[in-house]
Amino acid sequence: MKKLARIIPLLSLFLIVAAPLIVHAADKKAKSEIVMKMGNKVHLFHSSNVEAQKEIAIGDVLPVYRLSGKNLQQKEVGQVKVLGFMGEHYFEADIVKGEIKVGDIAKKESSGFLVQPAK
Numbered sequence: 001m002k003k004l005a006r007i008i009p010l011l012s013l014f015l016i017v018a019a020p021l022i023v024h025a026a027d028k029k030a031k032s033e034i035v036m037k038m039g040n041k042v043h044l045f046h047s048s049n050v051e052a053q054k055e056i057a058i059g060d061v062l063p064v065y066r067l068s069g070k071n072l073q074q075k076e077v078g079q080v081k082v083l084g085f086m087g088e089h090y091f092e093a094d095i096v097k098g099e100i101k102v103g104d105i106a107k108k109e110s111s112g113f114l115v116q117p118a119k
Contacts, residue, residue: 034101034102034117035099035100035101036095036099036100036101036102036115036117037095037099037100038095038096038097038098039094039095040094040095040117040118041083041092041093041094041095041118042080042092042093042094042095042100042115042116042117042118043086043090043091043092043093043115043116043117043118043119044062044080044082044090044091044092044093044106044113044114044115044116045089045090045113045114045115045116046089046090046091046111046113046114047089052111052113053085055108055109055110055111056082056091056108056111057082058082058083058084058085059081059082060081060082060108061079061080061081061082061096062079062080062081062082062093062106062107062108062113063076063078063079063106063107064076064077064078064079064080064098064100064104064105064106064107064115065077065104065105065106065107066101066103066104066105067105076098077098077099077100077101077104078095078096078097078098078099078100078104079095079096079097079098080093080094080095080096080100080106080115081093081094081096091113092118093106100115101115102115102116102117103115
């Protein structure tokens with residue numbers, strides 16, 4: 001019982017000291033997100049199904065959406081113009097409007113394409 005009485009205050013002290021460090025680390029990660037602006041090239045990942053490849057043509061301008069909030073509401077954050085095909089799973093595109101983050105989704109009709117920075 002005496003050991004438990006010693007451990008509880010030490011554990012409480014540790015939590016008080018460590019909590020701000022954890023919050024600060026999460027805040028630092030959010031600030032280091034990659035934001036891509038107009039003129040940057042991006043890659044649009046798709047699942048390689050034939051319909052997605054037929055649906056997109058070079059020169060198409062696709063709206064880009066970001067899911068945000070507790071209800072994961074879609075908000076248009078920009079547009080990309082498809083420049084070409086890159087292998088089986090990627091399209092190359094150029095940002096023509098807005099600021100886009102990694103993980104945003106470009107959409108056309110029933111297809112969605114995950115936005116990633118160009119390598």
